[in-house]
Amino acid sequence: MTLGPTTVELLARARADLRMGVPVVIADGGAAILAVAAETLTTSRLGMLRAVGDVELAVTARRAETLKIRAYDGDIARVMLPPSAGVDWINAVADPADDLRTPMKGPFKEVRGGNANLAGAAIILAKTARLLPAIVSVAVTDPVAVANQNSLTTINWDTARDIVDGENAMHEVISAHLPLSASKDARLHVFRPDDGGEEHYAIEIGRPDRSKPVLARLHSACFTGDLLGSLKCDCGPQLRGAMQQMGAEGAGVLLYLNQEGRGIGLANKMRAYSLQDQGFDTVEANHRLGFEDDERDFRIGASILKDLGFSSVRLLTNNPAKVANMQANGITVTERVPLMVGETAQNREYLKTKAKKSGHLL
DSSP states (O other): OOSSOOHHHHHHHHHHHHHHTOOEEEEETTEEEEEEEGGGOOHHHHHHHHHHSOEEEEEEHHHHHHHTOOOTTSSEEEEEOOTTOOHHHHHHHHOGGGTTTSOOOOOOOBOOSSOHHHHHHHHHHHHHTTSOSEEEEEEOSOHHHHHHHHTOOEEEHHHHHHHHHSOOOEEEEEEEEOOOSSOSSEEEEEEEETTSOOOEEEEEEEOOOTTSOEEEEEEEOOIIIIITOOSSSSHHHHHHHHHHHHHHHTEEEEEEEOOHHHHTOHHHHHHHHHHHHTTOOHHHHHHHHTOOSOOOOTHHHHHHHHHTTOOEEEEEOSOHHHHHHHHHTTOEEEEEEOOOOOOOTTTHHHHHHHHHHHOOOO
């Protein structure tokens, strides 16, 4: 019995540390690194890392492709930090904001060999912390001493890996009656993940029969579209259209999942928008930032549906990947219900990209 944090709690602490620019120790077997998110690294901490040993910068293979860095480690690439490189150089490599203005950032000295899993683990943590997927790190020979002397969070990746890759458990905190314009007979359910991450919501319209397929939608949070009425996407109209259809039918459940920007977070989504202003489409922008086309985890939606007692749905979506994802996670999709709303002059090219590159049926 211990009052100390579990591995799940240590992972939450590590993500918070990375967001604040605090190093974390990541160990795997006999190897260990001190890792800091490139986005939040300060000049003083960079100097401290250099005092420990040779400093490396790791980026994803997507970002490496833009920078013409050879990704010897599969989905990541590592380069040695030049002696003259400071925080500005690191940020220029990690953030594509000025790629068109200053495309030449090398030459890069790629790192081969060693334990690339540790850098990969740190990038996964940066992604889940909604930071740019780029990590500055240095190898350490005595991780316990380094962590204890500096009060740093330590992640043993050999035990944390399965937790990160697995389904994030969550529980319902509370639900209450909430009259809506779409339906006066509605309830809002609040679900909280056990890893300390953002809460997710289920809006239940009417009293859906749990023994029959429920009209459902998995809606990813979109601050700009849902709240501000952005014309760059179709999210707001899809949200309101889905709820109106559920209200008209008298029953349904809409899952509002806090996975902004296809899972990359609002700040990175705005970075992608800035790249779109430079002429890149939404998929190209994500890749230049170092992300995949879609970083969302729809297992969350399946878990909430099961918790609410639903096993089959009529899914309101234009995205076949959502259908496949629900089926793969134990939710039967008896029908895909199209949701054709929200096209504007400003998002027409975006919708074409979703159809052409992401397989949406538009």
